[in-house]
Structure formats: structure tokens, C-alpha cells
Amino acid sequence: MGIGDVRQVATGSCSDLWFVDTGMYAVSQYGSVYILDAERPAIVETGIGTHHDRILDALEEVGLAPEAIEVIAVTHVHLDHAGGAGFLAEACPNASIVVHEIGAPHLAAPERLWAGTKQAVGDQITHYVEPEPVPEARIREIEDGDRIDLGDHALRAHHAPGHAPHQVVYEDPANDAVFTGDAAGLYVPERGRVEPTSPPPDFDLEQALRDVETIQAIDPETLLYSHFGPAMATGQLAEYARTLSDWVQAVAAARAELEDDDAVIEHFAGETAASDIWGPDKGRGETAMNVRGVLTYLDRTA
Numbered sequence: 045m046g047i048g049d050v051r052q053v054a055t056g057s058c059s060d061l062w063f064v065d066t067g068m069y070a071v072s073q074y075g076s077v078y079i080l081d082a083e084r085p086a087i088v089e090t091g092i093g094t095h096h097d098r099i100l101d102a103l104e105e106v107g108l109a110p111e112a113i114e115v116i117a118v119t120h121v122h123l124d125h126a127g128g129a130g131f132l133a134e135a136c137p138n139a140s141i142v143v144h145e146i147g148a149p150h151l152a153a154p155e156r157l158w159a160g161t162k163q164a165v166g167d168q169i170t171h172y173v174e175p176e177p178v179p180e181a182r183i184r185e186i187e188d189g190d191r192i193d194l195g196d197h198a199l200r201a202h203h204a205p206g207h208a209p210h211q212v213v214y215e216d217p218a219n220d221a222v223f224t225g226d227a228a229g230l231y232v233p234e235r236g237r238v239e240p241t242s243p244p245p246d247f248d249l250e251q252a253l254r255d256v257e258t259i260q261a262i263d264p265e266t267l268l269y270s271h272f273g274p275a276m277a278t279g280q281l282a283e284y285a286r287t288l289s290d291w292v293q294a295v296a297a298a299r300a301e302l303e304d305d306d307a308v309i310e311h312f313a314g315e316t317a318a319s320d321i322w323g324p325d326k327g328r329g330e331t332a333m334n335v336r337g338v339l340t341y342l343d344r345t346a
Contacts, residue, residue, distance in 0.1 A: 045273070047072045050102045055274040056265035058219045060197065063273060064102035066091040068124060069171045069326045073233060073272045075124060078223065079106050080216070083195025086115035087139075088214060088223050089270050090128030094173045099128065100135055110136045115192060117199055119225030120211035121147035122243070123161045123172060125270060130154070130176025141178050142192055144203065145185040147210030151178040164244050164336075168329040186212065199223075202262070206252030207241065213259060221266035221274075227255040229284040231269040232321055238284045239318065240291040241271075242337040249292050249341060256285045295338040309335045 045051060047067030060081045068075025068091055077099050078088040085108055087099065103110060113136040118126040121143060129141050129151055143151055150157040154175040162169045186192070188203035192214075200215040204227040214223040229238040242252075259267075260281050267277050298308045312335050319327030 045073055048098050048101070050105045053078075053219075053266070053268070053274045055276055056220060058221055058266055058274065061216075061219060061221075061268075062102065062106050063268075064098055065272075066095050066098050068092055068095075069168065069322070069329075071322045071326050074322055074326070076270060076272050077102070078268060079103060079108065080194065080197060081106060081108060082197040084114040084193070085112050086117060086192075086194055086197075086199070087113055087132065087136075088117050088119075088199075088268075089125050089225075090116065090118060090132050092124050092172050093127035093129075093131050093175055094171060096128040096131040096135070099132065111138055113139045115140055115142055115194065115199075117142040117192060117214060117223075118147075118151075119213060119223060119227075119270065120144065120208045121150045121157060122208060122226075123157065123175060125225065126151060127172060127175045130178050133178045133182055134176065139182070140184045141182050142184045142186055142199075144201070144210045144212050145187055148183050148185045150210075151183055152180045153177060160245075165333055166329060168326070168333070188212070202258050204255035204258055205246075206248050206250075206255040207243070208246050211255075213255075215262050215264065216268075219266065220264055221268050222259055222262055222264040223268045223270070224259065225270055227252070228259060228267055228269065228281060229287065230271040231267070231273065231275055231280065233273050233275065235321070238280050238287060239321070240284075240288050240334060242288070242291065242334045242341070244333070244337040244340045247337040247341050249288065252288060253285055256281050256288075291334075292338050292341070295335055296342055299339065299342065305339055308339065
């Protein structure tokens with residue numbers, strides 16, 4: 045699957061569901077946005093905003109006009125998931141933008157979010173565009189347990205704050221699927237494995253492991269990864285819990301040995317296996333950001 049490609053989700057019991065490769069960070073098979081062609085059509089996730097036109101092109105390919113979209117739901121307000129919310133809100137004038145109540149102010153006034161993103165992602169910021177604000181009247185704030193009615197489908201929100209305090213995952217019972225946000229890691233379809241994600245400033249290992257248990261308790265047939273694409277739920281969730289725990293332990297051990305945080309970041313980012321997956325620029329940037337997140341977590345829990 046290449047950048048801009050649109051595919052129908054044929055995994056498990058899924059129907060009425062499509063996804064597009066947004067070409068996030070100029071990398072294929074990293075960022076996906078979902079289109080649910082329900083009685084009340086919905087978009088889940090928005091990408092970083094830089095190529096929101098690819099989502100609009102995907103709507104056309106699916107056979108939906110932007111005016112038909114009634115819900116734009118983001119799992120959390122990190123800009124790789126919600127950076128396009130303002131642009132899509134303008135293009136889809138009848139849509140409510142659904143977000144956890146903690147994240148809602150950042151969609152209405154994204155200046156602090158933009159500043160924080162520049163600090164968190166470092167050189168990767170060149171791939172972003174500054175987000176447009178979402179009109180407050182268009183924002184629907186949700187919390188754990190809320191249900192978004194789409195007619196023949198529904199999205200049930202489950203708070204999953206280990207990656208970020210404003211994150212939810214969305215259960216779609218009709219499709220026996222869960223939109224995982226970043227709560228289940230970064231899925232690499234070509235390799236069938238899950239990579240860790242632990243960005244600053246709010247990553248919390250213990251809560252992230254509880255979030256994995258939340259998805260396991262739902263027991264979905266299909267996992268709908270924002271990074272990247274649909275997959276039958278086999279052993280990925282248990283694998284991710286192990287991977288994430290091992291990752292934090294590895295960073296902690298390197299810090300104890302090297303005693304210099306810049307050296308720890310370089311130790312992991314300098315020869316990261318992520319470069320083999322997403323290329324040297326994104327691989328290095330992703331790894332460095334995740335190391336900084338773990339170091340922040342270790343400082344907070346020391």
C-alpha cells in the first residue's frame with residue numbers, strides 16, 4: 045500500500061469501513077485515517093494536517109461528499125492524530141469534532157499544542173503544518189463510557205491515558221473492532237510486529253499497560269491501528285505489553301550505564317532498527333522522541 049492509496053477494510057467482520065495512507069512524514073504505511081460509511085458517516089483520526097487533502101480525496105473515492113460527514117473523532121490531540129481537525133472541520137461543515145474533554149481546549153486554541161509539539165518532535169516538525177483551530181461550537185467533549193451514535197454503527201469511548209491523558213480508544217461493536225490510537229503501539233504490517241511509542245511529556249508505563257488490558261477486555265476481532273492499518277487481533281496486545289516493558293527497562297539500563305541523557309538518546313537513535321522500517325530520518329526521529337519520553341517518565345517516577 046502506497047501513499048494516498050485507499051483500501052476497504054476486509055479484516056474479520058468489518059464492513060462499511062475504509063482507510064487511507066496519508067503519507068505522514070513522507071513515509072508509506074505509517075499514518076492511517078479511517079472512514080466509516082455508516083448511516084451517519086464518520087472519519088476517525090485526521091493525521092497531521094499537512095496532507096488533509098488526501099483524506100478528502102479518499103472521501104470522494106469512497107463515494108461520500110464532505111458535507112455528508114457528521115462525526116470526526118480523534119483518539120487524542122497529538123498532532124499526528126488531530127493536526128488536521130481544523131482543516132477537516134472547515135471542509136466538512138456538518139461534522140462534530142469528537143475528542144476527550146481533556147484535549148478539547150487544545151483543538152479550540154492549538155497554540156500551546158503547536159509549541160509543545162515542536163519541542164517534542166524536534167527536527168520532525170518540518171513535516172507538520174500549524175493546526176487550524178476548531179470552532180468551540182463544533183467540538184463534542186466525551187469521557188470514558190460515552191457512546192457516539194452513528195445509526196447502524198456506534199463508537200464507544202474507553203479512556204486510555206497511558207500514552208497521553210487525553211487519549212481514548214473507540215470500540216465499534218458492529219465491526220467487532222477497536223480504533224487503537226497509540227494505546228496498542230505502532231503496527232508494522234509488512235513485518236507483523238508492534239513497535240513501542242513513548243513520547244514526552246506524559247508517557248506512563250504502568251497506565252499504558254493498563255490501557256492494553258482495557259483493549260484486551262473488549263476482546264475485539266480487529267485492531268484498527270492509527271499507525272498503521274487494520275489487523276486481526278492475534279497476539280499483538282500481549283506482545284506490545286512485553287515490548288513496551290522491555291523498552292523502558294532498556295532505556296533505564298542505558299541511563300544507569302552512560303549517566304548522560306544526550307548519550308542515551310544517541311545510543312538508541314544512532315543505530316535504530318526503526319530506520320529499516322521507516323527510513324533513516326523518521327526512524328531516528330521516532331526513536332529519539334521515544335527515548336526522551338521514557339527519560340521524562342523515569343524522572344517523574346524516581
